[in-house]
Amino acid sequence: MxxxxxxxxxxxxxxxxxxxxxxxxxxxxxxxxxxxxxxxxxxxxxxxxxxxxxxxxxxxxxxxxxxxxxxxxxxxxxxxxxxxxxxxxxxxxxxxxxxxxxxxxxxxxxxxxxxxxxxxxxxxxxxxxxxxxxxxxxGCGFDPGVTQVFTAYANKHHFDELHYLDIIDCNAGDHGKAFATNFNPEINIREITQPGRYWENGEWIEIPAMSVHKPIDYPGIGPKESYVLYHEELESLVKNFPTLKRARFWMTFGQAYITHLNVLENVGMTSIKPIKFQGQDIVPLEFLKAVLPAPDSLGENYSGQTSIGCQIKGIKDGEDKTYYVWNNCDHAACYREVRAQAVSYTTGVPAMIGAMLMLTNEEWMKPGVYNVEELNPDPFMELLNVHGLPWNEQVNVELPHEY
Ligand code: NDP
CATH class of the missing domain: 3.40.50.720 (NAD(P)-binding Rossmann-like Domain)
Structure with a gap:
């Protein structure tokens, strides 16, 4: 077609x-x-x-x-x-x-x-x-991407008003390397070394990088230390769901990862300011990328799973309600299916689904520039189940919102 x-x-x-x-x-x-x-x-x-x-x-x-x-x-x-x-x-x-x-x-x-x-x-x-x-x-990957589809789905089917949103992203996988990033190292390290930021009561609250953290209990995985980061989907979500009183993004990091990152940062290897080296201008972070394992090389012996979801609190029919929707994805299963690890898989599958909907679903195809939560979440949710990223949901469970 x-x-x-x-x-x-x-x-x-x-x-x-x-x-x-x-x-x-x-x-x-x-x-x-x-x-x-x-x-x-x-x-x-x-x-x-x-x-x-x-x-x-x-x-x-x-x-x-x-x-x-x-x-x-x-x-x-x-x-x-x-x-x-x-x-x-x-x-x-x-x-x-x-x-x-x-x-x-x-x-x-x-x-x-x-x-x-x-x-x-x-x-x-x-x-x-x-x-x-x-x-x-x-932004039609997993986060950004599916996290906004999840939020739009919750808004459409479970709430009259969304009040609190926590996007929680866990990678409990083991690739056996001392230090590697799961997607492009340059982009990943730029994201993590920036100050953290979250939305509260109509304004952005900035915090030093990786300074707010707590263990979060992930389904099928257990508690993992999770850090508040700024993540790009927060910007469009608070604009498109203005009833949100607070929106945060949490991601897990192991201690060894953080120690490596601290050392690399302390010695200047994560800098994006060019330096002269043997008469040539080089950017330390670009050089670091060249010596780190490529994300597409991690898949072969990767074990464990990822778990990414949205924990939401709001109002339905005048009553408080909580809702948690998430996907768990197994690294080894992704490798068997498409020779990739789960971080690449959870990004690539939603990109294919978004493109498929644009090409086949009249409601999805309209001129203009859109973030994913502005489009009907229902066909996307159906296709996630069909194409390898099945999701689970829980209504009115106790969520650790105050952390
Ligand atoms: P990789 O570094 O593995 O791959 C990037 C690819 O882009 C490489 O093939 C690279 O080519 C190519 N490329 C770079 N510059 C150019 C250029 N100027 N012209 C043509 N091709 C170019 O990154 P990932 O696959 O891990 O990530 C891809 C994208 O997905 C990134 O934008 C990343 O931020 C995003 N992402 C989104 C996520 C989400 O959930 N929304 C999660 C993870 C990633 P070469 O090999 O020559 O360098």
Missing amino acids: SKVLIIGAGGVGSVVAHKCAMNSHVFTEIMLASRTQAKCDKIAAEIKEMHGVTIQTARVDADIVSETVLLIKRFQPKMLINVALPYQDLTIMEACLATGVHYLDTANYEPKDVAKFEYSWQWAYQERFKEAGLMAVL
């Missing part, structure tokens, strides 16, 4: 390509393009062997609008899934506008030289996408 162009051939891009190939009744022609074509070719060979589907590959530097435009003109896709890095969001959106192609990504734009991520840059494209009759869906 539709041609899709996927840009980015890392851990997430690989899962998106596998999952689109496994749904070739919707994604009838697939092209995977990235800066290093060899990575696309390797994934294409794996897909052919595992699912019997042939996909095309190409090289593109998506920082350069004209290169992406040329590729789009050559392949003529109906939509583009951007799973390169957040730095490429705006150039790829420009290329989509220039060629009349719908757009979806999994992370909001971040300038390379400032560790600052917010939606303002991409929301500014609203009128241009509307006028062009094109759709852009922003």
Whole structure:
């Protein structure tokens, strides 16, 4: 039915390509393009062997609008899934506008030289996408992505008003490496080393990085130390659900991970300020990325699971109500299915589902720039159960809201 162009051939891009190939009744022609074509070719060979589907590959530097435009003109896709890095969001959106192609990504734009991520840059494209009759869906991975679908679903079916939202994200997996990040190390470390931030009573409260933490009991896993971080979906959620009195994001980190990160930070390896090294300008964090294991290399011996969900408190029919909705995902099962670990899997599957809905569900396809919670959550929730990310829910359980 539709041609899709996927840009980015890392851990997430690989899962998106596998999952689109496994749904070739919707994604009838697939092209995977990235800066290093060899990575696309390797994934294409794996897909052919595992699912019997042939996909095309190409090289593109998506920082350069004209290169992406040329590729789009050559392949003529109906939509583009951007799973390169957040730095490429705006150039790829420009290329989509220039060629009349719908757009979806999994992370909001971040300038390379400032560790600052917010939606303002991409929301500014609203009128241009509307006028062009094109759709852009922003942040359609797991978090951002499914966490907003969960919140929208809770709002639609369980509450009259949402008051307290805690997004809780646990990775209880073991990849056997001393230190590695589960998605792009540069983006991951920039996110964690920033001050934390959460929403309370109409304003953002800023806290020193990793300074607020508590054990949270995750289903099927048990208690894990969890840290308050700023996470990008909070920005759109508090805008789209203005009754929220508080919204926070918690993520688990093991002690060894934090010790490594502290050391790397203390010696200046997480800095994004260029330094001179043997006559060349290098960015310490980019160099660090080059020596750390790539996220797509972690899958093979990864054991354990992830658990990501939303704990919500609010009002229904004048009464207090609590609701918890979550997904647990097993690293080894993901590897068996698509040769990936669960962090890449939980990001790539929702990206494929978002694209599938844009292409097949009339209600989901509308011109403009949208965050996922602005769209009908029901078909997305159904497809999560079908495509490998089944969810669970509990109503009126005691939630540890005060922590
Ligand atoms: P990786 O680093 O594994 O992969 C990134 C890919 O993008 C690589 O193939 C890289 O190519 C390619 N790329 C980088 N720059 C360019 C460019 N200028 N032109 C073309 N291709 C380029 O990252 P992940 O797969 O782990 O993450 C992909 C995206 O998913 C990121 O934006 C990340 O923030 C997001 N993410 C979202 C999550 C969510 O839940 N919403 C969770 C996890 C990740 P090369 O190999 O040549 O470097």
